[in-house]
């Protein structure tokens with residue numbers, strides 16, 4: 001993203017607007033993403049993608065609740081099936097903090113990490129700060145061709161830390 005001072009004061013803005021139309025930060029619409037991944041576009045899958053977009057690091061229960069608000073009655077199994085298919089197609093990323101329910105997010109393919117609160121389970125993203133994926137170099141790779149480093153930081157979120165201190 002460049003900061004061209006002329007962009008806000010001249011006709012150049014219309015070019016920028018056209019280039020980014022159709023989705024925030026160039027993210028394609030859910031239906032397009034499904035087609036791009038070779039998946040059939042169904043109302044359930046679109047609703048699941050939208051639910052996870054609205055609640056980053058959503059649990060399956062969160063997704064069921066949100067999808068039911070959008071579509072009415074949808075079976076838990078249908079939502080689980082959609083989560084599974086979307087994760088397999090890499091449209092969703094599934095993270096599984098030990099001792100906590102799995103979480104789903106739309107932020108895929110960037111090898112970011114997570115910090116998890118030991119007390120309440122809240123999850124936040126931690127960007128990779130050094131280089132490209134994999135951002136951690138193992139002391140021994142055991143001959144593997146490594147393409148992902150997944151780090152979970154554990155601690156207390158600000159709310160839980162404040163509650164303990166008081």
Ligand SMILES: [Zn+2]
Pocket residue numbers: 117118119120121122156157158159160161
């Ligand atoms: Zn907490």
Ligand SMILES: [Zn+2]
Pocket residue numbers: 057105107112113114124125126
């Ligand atoms: Zn994340």
